[in-house]
Amino acid sequence: MDLPTDPPESDEHMGRNPAKPPEPAGEMWNFVASLADRKAFLNQLGEGVIIADVAGRIIFVNDLARQLHGQARLGVGPEQYSETYRLFTMAGDPFPIEDLPLTRAVRHGEITRDTRWRIRRADGTEILAIGNARPLYDDHGRHIAAILTIRDDTQRHADEQALEELVRAKDVLLHEVNHRVKNSLQLVTSLLSLQASRSQHDDVRQGLLDASKRIAVIARIHQRLYSTGDHDAINLGELLCDLARDNVSAHGGDGQIAIITDCDSFNVGLDQAVPLALCATELITNAVKYAFAGRDTGTIRLSAKRSADGSVEIIVADDGIGLPPDFDPRQSPGLGMRIVNALVSQLRADFDVASSAAGSRFILRHHP
CATH class of the missing domain: 3.30.450.20 (PAS domain)
Structure with missing residues (x-):
């Protein structure tokens, strides 16, 4: 049976003689x-x-x-x-x-x-x-x-409701996991800081404090995951800016070291956020400690951008004394640079360094 659903064009419109329509x-x-x-x-x-x-x-x-x-x-x-x-x-x-x-x-x-x-x-x-x-x-x-x-639509609707309930249950579970991980990491940082305060050796004390701060970075990431409710991704630009300001404030001494940030707002997965945040933190920490030797003031610049193809570029630059002429970041004996190199290798990222009398510049490019 033909069930027409749209009005046809009239005979007159089609150029034919209109016939008298039936009743x-x-x-x-x-x-x-x-x-x-x-x-x-x-x-x-x-x-x-x-x-x-x-x-x-x-x-x-x-x-x-x-x-x-x-x-x-x-x-x-x-x-x-x-x-x-x-x-x-x-x-x-x-x-x-x-x-x-x-x-x-x-x-x-x-x-x-x-x-x-x-x-x-x-x-x-x-x-x-x-x-x-x-x-x-x-x-x-x-x-x-x-x-x-x-x-x-009864069964499909029931299946959809069941799936939504599973997603809600997963979110509750991940929320609790991130909360517990964050609390556990904060406990570890507190124990390391306490042990550092009791150490009689400067090298041991500094090593414990550095370890505590690195773990605190990871705890900070889980804190963000816990507070935002997004368990799969994190706003890396915002995270790096916050970590940079806290880092300089903790190490910079009475605000004599300035931090200027230029970070886009973009999300990355947790598997990328942790190593990228640790890399940026280590580079900023090194700049605060070593870039301004013999000076009371200085400026560190942090840039975090994501391009149209999804690649992430992080730049840490300073206006300090620059790097030694024979400096090779891949051969550096310092623990901070060794950590950066290990994370760069894990990410399969590109890592470049430039230095002059006007300061140093570290560029990390990650192509997911």
């Missing part, structure tokens, strides 16, 4: 007769089908629509759709008559898609339905009927 009532009866001829076909469809005449009275309900509603009353008009077929909104309220897809198709010629509602059958069972509705037109463009197709 609307005759077309409607022809349409109803065609439904009777095609009943077996419509009952084989995998969707429920309900058809209403131009006045909105239901004239056909196929077998699947009958099963979904638990009934198949004909002659029902729009004012009785919700009450007769027991239709409710997803929130559980009676479905407003004017908002029903079939009503909108009948009265306003509207096409609606993927509308959802509840059907509460007389036997007490309830299903979730999803459906589309549209007006039907005859060959002369006259509105003669409207059709509603329905599918049972």
Whole structure:
């Protein structure tokens, strides 16, 4: 059966002599007769089908629509759709008559898609339905009927709800994990700091304090994951700026070392955030300790950018005394540079160093 759903162009518009159209009532009866001829076909469809005449009275309900509603009353008009077929909104309220897809198709010629509602059958069972509705037109463009197709959405909706519940449970678990990791790392930093305060040897004390600060960087990352609720990614630009300011404040001595940051706001995964943050922290710490020997003041600049291809560039520069002429970052005996080299290797990143009398510049480029 051909069910035209859009008004055709008129004969006059198509350049033909317009024929006198048949009476609307005759077309409607022809349409109803065609439904009777095609009943077996419509009952084989995998969707429920309900058809209403131009006045909105239901004239056909196929077998699947009958099963979904638990009934198949004909002659029902729009004012009785919700009450007769027991239709409710997803929130559980009676479905407003004017908002029903079939009503909108009948009265306003509207096409609606993927509308959802509840059907509460007389036997007490309830299903979730999803459906589309549209007006039907005859060959002369006259509105003669409207059709509603329905599918049972109950199982899909239940699966979706179950998946959402699993995601919520995962979020709660990860939230708790990050909270516990953060607390454990803070405990370790506190123990190292306490041990450092009791040490009688300057080298041992400094080593313990440095280890404590490195662990504190990782704890800071888990603190951000815990507080933001995003367990898979972290805003690296914001993190590096905060760490840089805290680092210089802790080591710079009465604000004599200035820090200038230029960091974009962008997210990276945790597996990238930890090594990149540690690298930046080590480079800034080295600058604070060694770049301004013989001077009371200085400036450190931190830049963190992400390009269109996803690569991340971190630059730590200073206006200090520069590096020794024979300085090779990959052969440096210092623990800080050894940590940076190990992390650069882990990330498979590019690491370049430039130095002059105007200061030094460390550039790290990571291509995920």
